[in-house]
Amino acid sequence: MTERSDERSSREKIDERNNFGEVDKPRIERAVREILLAIGEDPDREGLLETPQRVARMYEELFQGLRQDPAEHLQKFFTEEYDSMVIVKDVEFHSMCEHHLLPFVGKAHIGYIPQGKVVGLSKIARVVETVARRPQLQERMTETIANLLMDELNALGVGVVVEATHACMTLRGVRKPGSMCVTSAMKGSFRKNTKTRAEFLNLALQK
Numbered sequence: 001m002t003e004r005s006d007e008r009s010s011r012e013k014i015d016e017r018n019n020f021g022e023v024d025k026p027r028i029e030r031a032v033r034e035i036l037l038a039i040g041e042d043p044d045r046e047g048l049l050e051t052p053q054r055v056a057r058m059y060e061e062l063f064q065g066l067r068q069d070p071a072e073h074l075q076k077f078f079t080e081e082y083d084s085m086v087i088v089k090d091v092e093f094h095s096m097c098e099h100h101l102l103p104f105v106g107k108a109h110i111g112y113i114p115q116g117k118v119v120g121l122s123k124i125a126r127v128v129e130t131v132a133r134r135p136q137l138q139e140r141m142t143e144t145i146a147n148l149l150m151d152e153l154n155a156l157g158v159g160v161v162v163e164a165t166h167a168c169m170t171l172r173g174v175r176k177p178g179s180m181c182v183t184s185a186m187k188g189s190f191r192k193n194t195k196t197r198a199e200f201l202n203l204a205l206q207k
């Protein structure tokens with residue numbers, strides 16, 4: 001009985017969160033052509049002829065997370081008595097900064113303490129991937145992953161640390177090559193219990 005109502009409430013949350021529209025590639029193509037004209041290029045020269053279509057296909061791929069639901073990866077879980085910390089380290093991701101539409105890439109480290117529900121480790125990597133493939137902010141991405149695990153798994157606690165380099169920082173503006181941005185989100189016992197948090201950070205950030 002509880003299983004069913006669990007299922008329904010996560011289904012509803014899924015529908016709220018998602019936008020399942022298709023990518024309008026011709027529209028991207030027109031826009032890219034406009035950008036090329038605006039910077040003083042000739043979009044009809046040989047090298048640029050197919051650029052608008054290429055960019056449209058690329059954006060469709062890079063933003064495919066908008067048409068996917070990260071919570072879906074957490075619907076299949078095992079019922080386990082295990083109540084110690086589970087850590088998934090070095091989950092690589094590629095995302096796009098929503099302020100500049102430039103990539104930011106890095107690694108996510110995720111820890112949680114289950115309360116009966118345990119998911120396959122690859123599912124957590126899929127959650128990161130889906131959340132990353134959207135116009136994104138590192139801070140929001142970190143929070144979103146933590147909240148998803150907390151809500152969908154009904155975990156006792158969740159910790160997420162994301163380390164990334166942002167092309168918008170290394171290519172332009174302040175130009176700080178190699179600088180790394182680190183964000184974290186702590187939920188439940190990871191927030192309340194300093195020892196739990198320290199254990200997680202120690203294991204997660206250990207090289």
Ligand SMILES: [Zn+2]
Binds near residue numbers: 100102
């Ligand atoms: Zn940026």
